Amino acid sequence: MKKRVALMVxxxxxxxxxxxLTGGKTYRVDAVWLAGNQVYVVHDEEAGKEVWRxxxxxxxxxxxxxxxxxxxGPVDFLFDAGxxxxxxxxxxxxxxxxxxxxxxxGDYRTLFDVPSAGEVTIQPGGQGGYLSTGLxxxxxxxxxxxTPPGILSPAARxxxxxxxxxKAPHLLPNGDLLFIxxxxxxxxxxxxxxxxxxxxxxxxxxxxxxxxxxxxxxxxPEMNVTPDGRTAIVSVWRKGSGSLVAVDxxxxxxxRLADSDDSxxxxxxxxxxxxxxxxxDLSKVETVRLAK
Numbered sequence: 684m685k686k687r688v689a690l691m692v693x694x695x696x697x698x699x700x701x702x703x704l705t706g707g708k709t710y711r712v713d714a715v716w717l718a719g720n721q722v723y724v725v726h727d728e729e730a731g732k733e734v735w736r737x738x739x740x741x742x743x744x745x746x747x748x749x750x751x752x753x754x755x756g757p758v759d760f761l762f763d764a765g766x767x768x769x770x771x772x773x774x775x776x777x778x779x780x781x782x783x784x785x786x787x788x789g790d791y792r793t794l795f796d797v798p799s800a801g802e803v804t805i806q807p808g809g810q811g812g813y814l815s816t817g818l819x820x821x822x823x824x825x826x827x828x829x830t831p832p833g834i835l836s837p838a839a840r841x842x843x844x845x846x847x848x849x850k851a852p853h854l855l856p857n858g859d860l861l862f863i864x865x866x867x868x869x870x871x872x873x874x875x876x877x878x879x880x881x882x883x884x885x886x887x888x889x890x891x892x893x894x895x896x897x898x899x900x901x902x903x904p905e906m907n908v909t910p911d912g913r914t915a916i917v918s919v920w921r922k923g924s925g926s927l928v929a930v931d932x933x934x935x936x937x938x939r940l941a942d943s944d945d946s947x948x949x950x951x952x953x954x955x956x957x958x959x960x961x962x963x964d965l966s967k968v969e970t971v972r973l974a975k
């Protein structure tokens with residue numbers, strides 16, 4: 684299965700003549716900001732992927748796949764599992780295992796086994812949720828656990844079969860589902876530069892349509908959301924540039940928080956909702972203030 688982290692690194696290598704996985708560079712992806720200002724990232728190196736915790740200016744090793752009980756494979760990606768727990772996706776031979784890690788105790792707990800996943804959001808209560816998975820530049824949403832698949836019916840046009848894509852699902856406090864979608868197919872295979880226009884969409888359970896919010900954003904997108912559910916934080920990058928954008932979900936107003944000549948990925952919002960962390964050039968972790 685082609686996972687998001689591998690795709691991001693492959694895109695970066697394709698876009699830059701001076702970037703190489705053999706150059707000793709530590710790639711950082713999937714920043715997750717938990718309560719208590721605990722920040723976790725994945726280190727993606729030649730030897731494999733590892734979970735690390737940021738401690739001020741330092742980073743402390745947490746685990747690799749072989750350190751996790753009942754692991755079925757290596758670390759693949761991170762997500763917020765709710766209740767101040769870190770979610771870890773493990774790449775298995777027949778799918779993905781979603782695991783919750785409790786920082787205070789060091790305990791691990793298996794949540795779900797799913798066919799494939801690259802991004803995950805868990806429903807309150809932990810009985811199910813939504814995921815996205817990508818292959819050859821085509822991204823699709825799916826449900827898992829006790830979340831009924833029919834909820835995604837209004838977003839059917841954002842499926843690979845219909846020529847679109849959807850990714851980065853996030854549940855809002857009011858129960859709405861937020862995601863990024865595009866009606867366009869990838870313009871080349873393999874995908875060497877993501878140049879489609881994406882938009883943030885809101886799906887309200889029981890509604891017959893999804894509602895676009897904010898501007899079209901061109902490039903490879905990732906998204907997070909503030910704890911109050913009012914603002915989407917979207918990173919986009921394409922060859923030669925990357926941006927971090929805040930989108931007001933009530934009005935659609937947007938503003939740039941940061942720009943870079945390199946990639947901008949992995950946005951994470953502080954538990955207080957006043958700061959945003961992101962990864963510049965898949966290596967440097969940066970922080971910007973999010974004005975109220």
